[in-house]
Amino acid sequence: MRIKCNAPTMKKQLSFLVLFLITHLISFANDLNHEYITVAVRNARISLNVKDQPLKNVFVLIEQKTGLSVNYNASSVNGMETVNYKADDVTLATVFQVLLKNYQGSVKQVDENHIFLKLEKRKTIEKAVAPIIAAAAATSITITGTVTDENNQPVPGVSIHEKISKKNTTTDANGRYSITVNTGDVLVYNFIGYAPQEVTVGDKALMNVQLKVQNSQLKEIVAIGYQSVRKSDVTGAISSVKASELNLTSPSVGQALVGKVAGVQISQVSGAPYASTKIRVRGVGSINASSDPLYVVDGFPMDNDVFINPEDIESIDILKDAASAAIYGSRAAGGVVLITTKRGKEGKGKFQYDLQTGINQLGKKVKLLNSEEFAQLMIDGRNNSYHDFVVNGGKEWNDAMYSDDNATRIAKVGNANAVSVDPKFYDFANQKVIKPQYNTDWQDLLYRNAMFSRHNLSFSGGSKEVKYYISGGYQNQDGIILNTGLKKINFRANVDGQINPKLKAGMNVSYTNNQNRETEEGRWDHNPIMAALLMLPTYRAFDDNGNIVKNEVAALSSTYGYNSFENPLAIAKEINIRRNGNRATYNGYAVYQVLPELSLKANLGMSSYAEKYDYYYPTSLSSGVSAPYSDAAKAAANARAKNTNKLDQLGEFTAAYSKQFNKHKLDVLGGYTVQKTTGDILEIRAEGFQDDRIQEVSAKGADAALFKLTTASKYVYTLVSYLGRINYNYDNRYYLTASFRTDASSRFGPQNRWGSFPSVAAGWNISNESFYHDWLGQHSTLKLRASWGLSGNNNIGNYNSATVMGTPTGVPFGNGTINTGTFANGIKDPKIGWESTSQYNAGLDLGLLNGRLNVIANYYVSYSYNLLFDRPVSAISGATTVTTNLRDSKIRNRGIDLQIDGRVIQSKEFNLNLTGNISVNRNKVLDMGGANTIFKAGAERSYLTHIIQTGQPVGMFYGFRVLGVATEANYKTVAPSASSTNPMHPGDLYFYDKNGDGVVNDADKDVIGSPYPKFTYGFNLSATYKDFYFSSSFNGSYGNQVLDGQDYYLYNMEGSGNQYADVAQRFRSNAQPGAGSVYRASRAGTQSNSTRLSTFYLQDGSYFRCTNIMLGYNFRFRALQQKLGVSKASLFASVDNAFTITKYKGYNPEVDYGNGSNIAPGVDYGMYPLVRAYNAGVKLAF
């Protein structure tokens, strides 16, 4: 007996239980004489013939015929009432209408398997008469109509089919359609992005349908790797971003994603047009292996995302938890970014043209000393040094000596470089600054308003048999620094063909060409960015004829103790760096539907990348003190040429089985993949240039020694994998997913080559339970998820398991004959294997207010172990580190990510959406596996900046804690620094003497700051009003610090280069202590000098940034459509990185000089500043 007679106490709960309906339902009120009942059930047709049967037996018959369960309250519905009924191929709705004609209320199918009767007896009926009704046979009718969207605009390409016969058609360019069906049939209208709609055919031939935008997040399709599932079926932690949610005016995919995804930190580390963003999914779980996520573009695992045309993207899904990512096994510990590109849809060809153009400018200017302030600093630095040298050397001093001329000073201390002052700026007799002639703002000169333009064409469409999407893009982006820029050409063709009902095949072909003009980052001697910060404002950039002046400061550098700065404009213009890359990806697939439940898929792909890098450092720049074109400058000139060739091949064979029986739904995936990557790198370096006319290696000097092979390296690495996954759900209430992957990588030693990566996940759709009862409001949804998974990391480069001989080197003997010498490189660990991350995730998906508010929350804990690690070893090994797994090591990441999407206002003319996310991650090294504390020098020279030790996050800042600036009163009593080059003076910083031994030395170093934010967040506000659309995105980070490595020069009070503006507020004397935090000027070193990392060099890296604001307008002129054939036209204007609120003094608090290194994060050191971009664009669709 499958009829459930519910106890009266359950009545209320049951009667209010409304679950969202996943399958297609129809809902209509009876229009005949049965107007007392509304029936909303599946559109099944059944035949019945019952005579004098109790109603409850009839229900059993219906259950047997349809597989549905009919539930009702026995106190309201009289199951013993006898009926006579005959129906021949009649819709189920009609059956209920007839059977229950004496009742009023509703009959409703609540999910795929349940029908609830919420009825009571009609009071006016005295007696139930059981008529014999024969339902009329269906008649043929031709339906025509127009399908429109919510704005009453016709929608072309809508697919329409009859539900049972599958007869189908599509709308034409004007949204019109025509189809011949039977009355009582149900037509289903489908169009991507819109909710499917079903209409039952009556006797009217005209059926106009208005589609509604699909609005429940949970109904979306999500890529999970090798497959897609409905968002409602997801059991892991996956963040999905649709193309419409990206900052599409951004020039790169990474930038377009900034601030959009909870649990994923996307950092704009550079403003260079050719640089990409840094993506970290749920913290860092490694030390030496890279924590970059794996990128999978249309199923093809790749190294990076920079090349893909943002306009080609359909959606991006990020697998955050290990359970989701485990299907990518050994490469998934950093998370997986799945990028799906657009594909053709059935319907008339659609041609779209996008044009975007704009201006990029320096996002923020760094505040520096002006020339008079600088001159004063320089004088103070020299005078203080002179004083200290004389006193420290044991000689007599009096303050009148501040008027000593340079010759006297030099004779006293031996050399000039810390004591001489340029008489141009110093009135020796009166000990006063002379106002400098120039006050050059080098930043203004170096940075420009750079043009940006992007053209994109796409053509898509298709028939039932063949669908295509073809696009081409051209992007021309000048860098804001002179002589930098990017030209990029993209091409893509995605074609899908249905060869016969069982066989489907397709291909993706894409090609990208990039032509970069780059600048070097890092130290000022080759980096215009840092040079422009440090270059003395007291010197000019151009001579009277407008030519760039060179060697002015450099020539005087050893005379007056400046750094040997060359004019930054010359550095930018004359160092010539080009990078030309060609990337092509070819991917073909075939799916064969063996059985309705079983399909086999083969996917073969290939990706090639060829790059030529050319570097030329000219003879026309100063080499240290030496002038351009001098012998030293010629000796310094060099050219480098580097060829990189890479080929990636992939074979992927999967079988998918999908079956629904009763309430059980089962999806099984099994597969085998094999991937091979080969690389070949050749780099040569040439010297001996006599002039700069030919800036290629070919113009080298004649001597063979001037031509060197820098790198010659080939590599092959291979990966063989088996994978399997089972998705099971019972009744859309209970979900279970289990996956398993095993990978073997050539990168690891034969003993530990195979790694296994299992995962399990479970979901519980509480809102589909009978007791849920719209507990959180009508149409609310609630789902709980929990998962565990294991993922791996093999990002340690190739050939790390066998100790090899080094590249031979030369040894001269005799009179200089060069002999070949060989030696072993450092030892390798033959046992090296995977690094693993085990992650638990618990999550909650919540849909409230009729789906208008969606919340996705996750809590996770992950443990990474067997860390891949350059373990410090004694130099007795011949090296200082060995790359190995730390067997007993453990790093924990735990955190929360929360995503909230709300459609705040939804009306016909005005829509307002607000989405936000917040991510909290806490990283901690729980166990170093017996290995030592690791120190890392992450900025200038060799001074240590970072530490990894047990109990702390990976890569914390390490150094001394500043207690204050010493005063006349305490400078003799505070603990001085060990190995100071100059004893403590008033005005020097003094540090915390942790062990209280009276001297500050290595033993007093400590963790002094964190590069990790307490939390990061992002939010987006978007709105449409009539034909206007608006969106804005914000993101930020709170609580992290930045180590400003530039401070080694930019905040050293030497007066050897320009300084941050607040150096004007430095300590000068007890009477003039300045701001109280900036130490005194000196060119001779101080207790506080920049060679010892302290809290003085850490800055608050918190920021709040508006990453994007866009305003657009959709044109709807009929003339446009009719005369020009334009179906859609819109115009928009936007600003990227509109503003940033931060206390950080440098350009960009998100900077990462360590270039993704986990050991030395959060360092600034002459990096390309962020760009503010003003753009305007047009989109036209035909």
Place this chain on the structure above:
Amino acid sequence: MKKRFAIILGFATVLATSSCNKDFLNQIDPNNQPVSEYFQTENDVLLAVNGIYQSLRSSNAIGESSGLFTEERSDNTGRNDSQSNAGEPFQFGDFSLLSSNTYLKSHWVDMYKCISRANLVLTNIDKVAFGNENTKKGYAAEAKFLRALIYFHMVRKWGDVPLVTKQLTTLEEVDGATFRAKDTAVYSQIVNDLLDVVNSPLPDFQTGANVGRVSKAAGNGLLGQVYLTMALTIDNGKKVENLTKAKQYLDACYNMRKFGQLKEIPYADVFSVEKKSSCPELIFQIVYKQGDATYASSIAANNQAKGETVNSQKVSTGVGGNVTGDLVNEYEANDLRKDFSIKYANADIVKDWFITKFRDASDAAGKNGYGGNDFILMRYADIILMLAEVNMYLGDNATAIQYLDMVRARAGMPDYATSMQNTAYSSKFSSLKLAILHERRIELAFENHRWYDLLRTFTTDELVTYFHAKDQTYFGIAKVANFSRKDRYYPIPFDEYKLNPQKMYQNPGY
């Protein structure tokens, strides 16, 4: 249905066959040969021996620019620019060296590079069949000499150091060997290695294309120096025995010489680029190639101060190799070695002494300063002065003075007896010991001997007294008063100490 099965079967076959892919997964580095397969022919051994020599050349090992770890640590050279390179080099002469000093770490690392390369040869040499057993013994002797040489440097600088004498192939082996061995153990290893060298089939001297390789004379000279050092610094009750052995091997070295009297070789010839392959005084040197961008010597150009051209045609812009006033003051009047070794630069921005001992201002070296100077690690003046020293310690002052006078005679200086009549000399160098120390300082200045001479001549307390007696004004901003007992040894580099604080214990005072 049959067709379907065929497809499934085919698919399964693809899976099954492609799974057996051991070869596919065995990817071997195409760029470099596995060490385990390297040693096959005699030539392989020769090249690996060359590889040891290559590691000596580093400025962080004992190559020409390694003066930071010896001369600058002593009272000979210094720097007044406390800021350059993060102030780290300054710490050596300022006696404020921190264990975290990265220059110190690099020195340690590069020294062990030499040792591990020597161990590689010595561990694998037996894998190769040699046509002539003497060739094999010669290669082994070269490797042992170089290993002993480096250990000798290290044991003097750090005291107890890890002692490894075979190739380490696994992490476990490395960890197992990461402990400081007693200096006596290190010395006995050095002695054993050098005994093998002096008993090897190596020639007395290397000539022609082999200049720069180890010879028996070098083995004897070094073994003599090792015994001398042990006699004076290792308190094992064998002082006289060690001195006797020192004398034995120094004599053996001296007796191998190819010249008559030292004075036959002009002082300038010793450092002449033209004569570097033929000068009979030279026993062991690191060879540099004139005019070559990669293998040339830059010592001449690097030492030159601004405005000067004596060392090199390369235009200098800085202060060059800075000489302390203390050394300048030590030269006796009319010592021809002074004008050859140092010069006062009187440029607009430099008014100070710089090193001129190493010169190559030839056109061949050119304006880039690609000098041909070999860096001399051992020469007869050194052997002769050690003979003076060992005889003095053995109580034979007369013989000692004979040797001392050989060096003074070449320099155009009056003999010891005469000089002692001169109060300027006798007041400063009141004992024969101090006179020999003085002579070594002047004769061998900037050749990286001075620091070891001080360590050998003085006890730690005497060393502290010796430095504290010096005039601060001769040392610029480096503070001689910082010198303390701890400075007898370098600290164990912080990273190495941290590997195992018990077994890699720190030297006292750091």
